[in-house]
Amino acid sequence: MIEEKAILSLSRITKRYGGVVALQNVDFSVLRGEVHGLVGENGSGKSTLVKIATGVVQPDPGAEIVVEGKKIPRLTPYLAFHLGIHVVHQDLSLFPNLSVAENIFAHEYIERGRRFVSWQDMEGRAREVLGRIGVDIDPRAVVGRLSFADQQLVAICRAIASEAKLIILDEPTASLTFREVQRLFGFIRELKAQDIAFVFISHRLDEVLEISDRVTVLRDGVKVGTFPKEELTKARLSFFMTGKEIVAQSRTFPLDGPKEILRVERLTRRGEYADVSFTLHEGEILGLIGPRGSGRTEVALTLFGLNPPDSGKIFLDGKEVRFRSNRDAIRHGIGYVPENRLIQGLVLDQPVADNIVITILDTLVERSGLLRPAKKLSIAEKAIGNFGIKAPAVDAPVRSLSGGNQQKVVLSRWILTAPRVLILDTPTHGVDVAAKESIYEMILNLAKDRGIGILLISDEEHEVLQVCHRILVMKEGRIVREYVPSEVTEEVLRKEIVG
Numbered sequence: 224m225i226e227e228k229a230i231l232s233l234s235r236i237t238k239r240y241g242g243v244v245a246l247q248n249v250d251f252s253v254l255r256g257e258v259h260g261l262v263g264e265n266g267s268g269k270s271t272l273v274k275i276a277t278g279v280v281q282p283d284p285g286a287e288i289v290v291e292g293k294k295i296p297r298l299t300p301y302l303a304f305h306l307g308i309h310v311v312h313q314d315l316s317l318f319p320n321l322s323v324a325e326n327i328f329a330h331e332y333i334e335r336g337r338r339f340v341s342w343q344d345m346e347g348r349a350r351e352v353l354g355r356i357g358v359d360i361d362p363r364a365v366v367g368r369l370s371f372a373d374q375q376l377v378a379i380c381r382a383i384a385s386e387a388k389l390i391i392l393d394e395p396t397a398s399l400t401f402r403e404v405q406r407l408f409g410f411i412r413e414l415k416a417q418d419i420a421f422v423f424i425s426h427r428l429d430e431v432l433e434i435s436d437r438v439t440v441l442r443d444g445v446k447v448g449t450f451p452k453e454e455l456t457k458a459r460l461s462f463f464m465t466g467k468e469i470v471a472q473s474r475t476f477p478l479d480g481p482k483e484i485l486r487v488e489r490l491t492r493r494g495e496y497a498d499v500s501f502t503l504h505e506g507e508i509l510g511l512i513g514p515r516g517s518g519r520t521e522v523a524l525t526l527f528g529l530n531p532p533d534s535g536k537i538f539l540d541g542k543e544v545r546f547r548s549n550r551d552a553i554r555h556g557i558g559y560v561p562e563n564r565l566i567q568g569l570v571l572d573q574p575v576a577d578n579i580v581i582t583i584l585d586t587l588v589e590r591s592g593l594l595r596p597a598k599k600l601s602i603a604e605k606a607i608g609n610f611g612i613k614a615p616a617v618d619a620p621v622r623s624l625s626g627g628n629q630q631k632v633v634l635s636r637w638i639l640t641a642p643r644v645l646i647l648d649t650p651t652h653g654v655d656v657a658a659k660e661s662i663y664e665m666i667l668n669l670a671k672d673r674g675i676g677i678l679l680i681s682d683e684e685h686e687v688l689q690v691c692h693r694i695l696v697m698k699e700g701r702i703v704r705e706y707v708p709s710e711v712t713e714e715v716l717r718k719e720i721v722g
Contacts, residue, residue: 260435307388319367324349490535510687513697528552558637576603627658
């Protein structure tokens, strides 16, 4: 029987928070040496299921947890750790000021209260763990100086050193380039061959299908099913997650029709990008795609007045402009939605309303210097309605919203400034498939109905093919190719980016 091979088996898992049902009668199992994909929209119950699997949260009565055939009456984080169940979170939870070796074995010294360290022994053991999956990282290297991809491998090696039997990877590819993703997948397969199991959680469905043996889908706290990957396609998986047929469409754009809004000529900033030239038209969505570190975000920051170029020219409506600050850029009608909404885009503990109106606060202040609260609430409520933001209340902290709705808050605040040009830096990063479609629709409407020129920076080939009218490929600080979506496939575009 298949369940006899299970490392972890969860049965009849239900969890209620007051009147909210986070999970309802869910069964979930992970087999030895398998990669098990876990997918669902934000709020589907994935995080709650992981917390129960690691002992952080206790399920409601009637649930059963079995680890390697042994029933566990009450699973705690300490017990889960020692049973070999480990999580590699998105933030990795590493000590950036310590070495690779220290990070791999820190738990051992903390737990056992060891006061003396044999550095030679620790570094030798670290080399053994790193060598187990062929990772070429110096055990003496300071973790904070490593790339994010290498830090992630250190976190996985830390789990291996703790004799992990099941490693849960939470959005492990969100900040990786295509090459780094493939490298990570190689290490996962190597560990899988050593009978270590993985739960792979991601919004990137193509990657889920590439690396997983089976995939479990959650929707609204209920298990839709567990499927062998051979029975799934990306479209079918999207349907199971959302209950809706999502059809990708490419769009064409008459280049000689609409008015040119923005023109960039031979823009250069030493060490970041060189000879960047392109145009953006009224109502056009222009895609900019390339590996992380290719200079795409640095160009965006220049256009927003935060990263002055060494040479080159920027034209708005045919007139040359020079931005001394982001205030200059905003005054000229340029808005910017940054790459990391949680750090750069939102004040998480402040209300939704405050986050929406922050870009136009000066228009809400009376002559006395006091803020007009009624006007603020009116504008915020209108934006929530116009952009379909799902929030419990206008005064709820923005951190209480899902990732997709947080992104809509950031978008709505810039629309209030009535921009001519809107720069969107990976606007669908970390949001689920349904939220992505909602954001795509929002972007398309802004371009079509309001005539805003949109520069869309993206990591995902299918995204620029689905949403953009033209696509620029950027590598090593230069724009190397321009495509029209109807004339290129996802495979060709990916080869252009990584080749």
